[in-house]
Amino acid sequence: MAYRRVAIVGAGITKFVRRAQETGKELAFQAAKMALDSCGLTMKDIECVSLGTAPDAFDGVHMKGEYLSDGSGGWRKPYMRHFVGGGTGVFAPIHGWFHVASGMFDTCLVVCSEKMSSCHPHPQGAFKTIFDHTTEQPLNPTLIWIFALEMNRYMQTYGITKEEIALVSVKNKKNAMDHPSAQLPMEITVEDVLNSEVLAWPVNRLDISPASDGAAAIVLASEHVAKRITDKPVWIDGVGWNLDTAYWATRDLAYPRYVEKAARMAYEMAGIKEPQKEIEIAEPYDPFDYKELHHMEGLLLADRGKAVEMLLDGKTQRDGDRPMCPSGGALGVGNPIAATGLMKVIEIFLQLRGEAGKRQVPGNPRCGLAQAWGDLMQVGTVVVLRR
Amino acid sequence: MELEKFELGATHYKESDLKEGKLLSLPWTPNLKYAWDNGVAIGRYLTELKEGRIIARKCNKCRRIMLPPRMFCELCWRPTDEWVYVQDTGRVNTFSICYVNWDASRIKKGEKPHLPAVIEIDGASPGMGILHLLGEVKPEDIKIGMRVQAVWKKPEEREGAITDILYFKPVRG
Ligand SMILES: [Zn+2]
Numbered sequence: 001m002a003y004r005r006v007a008i009v010g011a012g013i014t015k016f017v018r019r020a021q022e023t024g025k026e027l028a029f030q031a032a033k034m035a036l037d038s039c040g041l042t043m044k045d046i047e048c049v050s051l052g053t054a055p056d057a058f059d060g061v062h063m064k065g066e067y068l069s070d071g072s073g074g075w076r077k078p079y080m081r082h083f084v085g086g087g088t089g090v091f092a093p094i095h096g097w098f099h100v101a102s103g104m105f106d107t108c109l110v111v112c113s114e115k116m117s118s119c120h121p122h123p124q125g126a127f128k129t130i131f132d133h134t135t136e137q138p139l140n141p142t143l144i145w146i147f148a149l150e151m152n153r154y155m156q157t158y159g160i161t162k163e164e165i166a167l168v169s170v171k172n173k174k175n176a177m178d179h180p181s182a183q184l185p186m187e188i189t190v191e192d193v194l195n196s197e198v199l200a201w202p203v204n205r206l207d208i209s210p211a212s213d214g215a216a217a218i219v220l221a222s223e224h225v226a227k228r229i230t231d232k233p234v235w236i237d238g239v240g241w242n243l244d245t246a247y248w249a250t251r252d253l254a255y256p257r258y259v260e261k262a263a264r265m266a267y268e269m270a271g272i273k274e275p276q277k278e279i280e281i282a283e284p285y286d287p288f289d290y291k292e293l294h295h296m297e298g299l300l301l302a303d304r305g306k307a308v309e310m311l312l313d314g315k316t317q318r319d320g321d322r323p324m325c326p327s328g329g330a331l332g333v334g335n336p337i338a339a340t341g342l343m344k345v346i347e348i349f350l351q352l353r354g355e356a357g358k359r360q361v362p363g364n365p366r367c368g369l370a371q372a373w374g375d376l377m378q379v380g381t382v383v384v385l386r387r
Numbered sequence: 388m389e390l391e392k393f394e395l396g397a398t399h400y401k402e403s404d405l406k407e408g409k410l411l412s413l414p415w416t417p418n419l420k421y422a423w424d425n426g427v428a429i430g431r432y433l434t435e436l437k438e439g440r441i442i443a444r445k446c447n448k449c450r451r452i453m454l455p456p457r458m459f460c461e462l463c464w465r466p467t468d469e470w471v472y473v474q475d476t477g478r479v480n481t482f483s484i485c486y487v488n489w490d491a492s493r494i495k496k497g498e499k500p501h502l503p504a505v506i507e508i509d510g511a512s513p514g515m516g517i518l519h520l521l522g523e524v525k526p527e528d529i530k531i532g533m534r535v536q537a538v539w540k541k542p543e544e545r546e547g548a549i550t551d552i553l554y555f556k557p558v559r560g
Pocket of ligand 1: 446447448449450451460461462463466
């Protein structure tokens with residue numbers, strides 16, 4: 001099928017913080033304004049708006065898309081909100097891509113905004129309603145259960161240790177020290193992770209990304225418009241998304257099939273035959289440290305059970321052969337759910353343009369990938385970017 | 388564009404700022420109550436739990452025996468065909484030892500940790516796990532692959548809920 005080429009031409013992001021004084025609308029406005037400023041456009045140049053934001057329960061605002069529309073520039077424009085939990089931040093640019101690739105619009109502003117701090121004392125309580133109301137909620141689950149259960153199964157299947165997995169957290173929190181938006185930049189050791197509070201074994205506190213407030217935005221343009229706006233467009237060459245069954249306890253928890261299916265869709269569109277060779281840099285979704293490894297395997301960037309070897313060999317460091325989460329990821333930059341995925345897309349955009357500052361990976365990468373994951377740990381969203 | 392060259396906004400405040408009233412905010416506790424319909428499949432599942440039995444549903448096309456039971460097979464996308472009783476024994480697929488309550492509060496000193504597990508029920512298709520809890524076991528003795536059996540509430544205390552099974556305990560063999 002023939003699609004029009006779609007480029008990212010501008011980006012904006014707020015700081016990611018634990019509690020922001022600004023409302024979700026104000027955060028959305030800040031990121032969107034910066035994205036427009038970064039490429040010299042104004043809202044008049046924007047033909048449609050795609051908004052990503054995660055559960056309404058965080059903000060206690062039902063139909064949050066409508067609530068956030070004015071800060072996002074969606075006023076009297078074709079505007080649509082979508083939501084696939086943690087996968088939202090990479091689905092938002094995919095959603096924007098539909099609009100431009102289809103030929104319907106030449107420009108699209110993609111905005112992701114999240115405030116987790118409105119829910120007191122902690123948004124964790126809001127997560128309970130993710131579980132099946134009849135067969136699971138009466139057991140008083142916390143969301144950490146499913147990650148702990150999945151992490152334990154992943155460790156057991158491949159003989160991976162907690163020490164090894166903790167290295168992901170060490171790497172990403174250190175990478176975040178060079179990200180100006182970062183909420184949890186830290187120089188820590190494996191021992192620090194292992195000695196941090198055990199929340200739900202095998203998950204310790206420092207295995208987990210923080211709850212955050214923040215927003216991110218990008219500007220998409222069709223080929224002929226993009227070339228007028230910038231001489232450094234970054235092309236969205238492949239998109240993929242996939243949703244697995246909500247009967248999560250019946251799945252193979254050691255391997256994310258839904259990520260693989262999304263990745264294969266994106267690779268086929270981008271003409272990628274050997275992802276391990278062709279994807280030079282990636283931002284796999286890392287709300288928990290083991291998820292970076294789990295997702296590298298689902299993305300076919302590592303063989304099953306072997307992502308940990310790339311980590312131990314230093315290949316996934318920023319100066320390694322295959323940098324993973326050079327931004328600092330959700331673990332280091334923070335995790336304002338929907339905004340996190342778009343932060344990852346922005347990082348690849350900046351890296352491919354050679355504009356990542358202190359975070360810049362060596363080797364002038366030409367092809368990168370961002371991925372996010374969410375819902376009841378069942379969705380994979382992937383974009384492949386090239387300069 | 389380099390991010391360093393932009394003013395990135397978002398003003399952080401401390402939780403104590405809120406508690407001490409340094410920030411104006413409006414708290415509200417939602418008062419929403421739900422009564423969920425059980426539906427056909429889960430209705431029967433719960434009725435059987437009240438009788439101390441676990442029932443599954445079979446799809447004659449993919450031949451899967453599915454838990455929790457469903458009236459349609461999500462794989463074949465067609466109606467399922469028959470009810471099948473399965474065992475109340477199974478195998479631990481994975482587990483956690485959890486010190487956090489559902490609302491992110493911590494368990495109190497001296498309280499036992501929660502022991503959630505995915506349990507593959509005997510008689511259902513391989514890999515067909517359900518979420519439940521483990522009991523009568525020391526956390527350090529739990530192993531993946533361990534065989535377990537349901538510990539039921541007394542018949543007169545059962546109410547047709549997943550909690551009619553109190554937890555699963557280890558069994559030999
Ligand atoms: Zn079937």
